[in-house]
Amino acid sequence: MNSSFMHPHFLWLLLVIPIALFWHYFIKNQQDVALKMSTTEGLSTKKTLLIKLRPFLYVLKLLALCFIIIALARPRNTQKSSYTDNTSGIDIVIATDVSGSMLATDFKPNRLEAIKEVAHSFIQKRVNDRIGLVVYAGESYTRTPVTSDKAMLLNSLKEIQYNGMVLQDGTAIGIGLATAINRLKDSKTKSKIIILLTDGVNNVGSLDPISAAEIAKAYGIKVYTVGVGTNGMANFPVAKDANGNIVFQPQKVEIDEKLMQEIAATTNGKYFRATDNKKLEAIYDEIDRLEKSKITENRFMMFDEQFRPWLLIGLFLLALEMILSRTIFKSFI
Structure with a gap:
């Protein structure tokens, strides 16, 4: 709740108060006619309390004027409320590769953690949209259905990790895309998008990625594809030592960019290449700018x-x- 004035311009009249005080106690007294007398001995008298209080009548008048001026300015308490109506939100599914190669350290601390960090910021920005999570490797599954519960979504995102015991290793881009499509195909929103991230080539799975892209197009789903990986060589996980620690070896980064570009083009989306953490963040920022929700807010x-x-x-x-x-002070000069 805030305090405000309906007619604040009336408050300028308060400037009259100090001017009136100055005029009354300094200018007016100097203009009084002086009466010359040879002596005031016979007139001298002790000032009573009423005589001392009489000048304060003028102050009382100015104080009354001050309160009336404030009343003219119409002070009031303002309580604002609003609600969002007719929100044309966007349904989004983030489909991310969680194969073993996502532990490569060309991103800090690794590709998978970098994707999770940037996706976290992206989700927080999309306050009016519903978002879901799909993870895939050699297989795929829905981590979180499309939802507006951002707290649950962010918690689910935080818990994503590579686990070869849950999913068969490999990169089934077609299967991952199909699972994301299945989350959106019945959506009633006008805008439906998939953000498909991978760091490799499609090497397993029974569904061709281009066929999956055609299905997405038929449902009016736009796919933004993101290739994750530096140019050249990167340290990839290859095994575990006797203590259970992951062993890394330099290997050439291979991303099927032609396939990713074709998927994006088929669905009227766009392909991006992320070569480091900052580039990945910039890609999400661009997608955020490209896909805006329309909101009608009533206040x-x-x-x-x-x-x-x-x-x-x-x-x-x-x-x-x-x-x-006119009563107590009436008899005073």
Whole structure:
């Protein structure tokens, strides 16, 4: 709740108060006619309390004026409320490769963790959209159905890790894309997109990735494809030593960019290549700019008028000044 004035321009009148005080106590007193007397001995008298208080009648009048000016400015408490209506949100599925090669260290700390970190920021930005998660390697499954529950979604994203015991190793791009399509095909939103990330080539799976792209096109789903991996060589996991630690060896990075470009082109999407953490972040930022939700927000403002107490106090002080000046202080010069 905020306080405001309906007619704040009336507050400029408050500048009259200090000017009036200055004029009354400095200028006016100097303009009074002086009466010359040879002696004031016979007139000297001790000032009573009423004589001392009389100058404050003018202050009382100015104070009343001050309260009335504030009342004219119409002080009020403002309470704002809003709700979002007719939201044309976007349904998004992030389909990420979780094969063993995603542990390669050309991204920091590795490809999979880098993807999770950037996706986390992306999800937080898409406050009006529903998002789901699909993971794939040699097989695929839905990690999180399309949902608007961002807390649950982010927690699920955090727990994604490479686990060869859960999914067969390999890169089944067609299967991963098909699982993501299955999450979106019945969506009623006008805009449906898939962000498909991989660091390799399609080497397993019973569904051809281009056939999956044609299915996505038939359902009006746009696919943004992202190739993840540096140019040249990178340290790939190849085995585990006797202590269970992963052993890395330099290997050539191979991404089927032609396939990824064709998938994107078929669905009217776009292909990106991420060669490091910053480039991956920039890609998500660009997708965020390309896919915007349309929102209609209705705002309401409730006003609680507060001018009445100010006006009543001002009128009371003004009436008090008039009564005192015509009764108790009437006989004073």
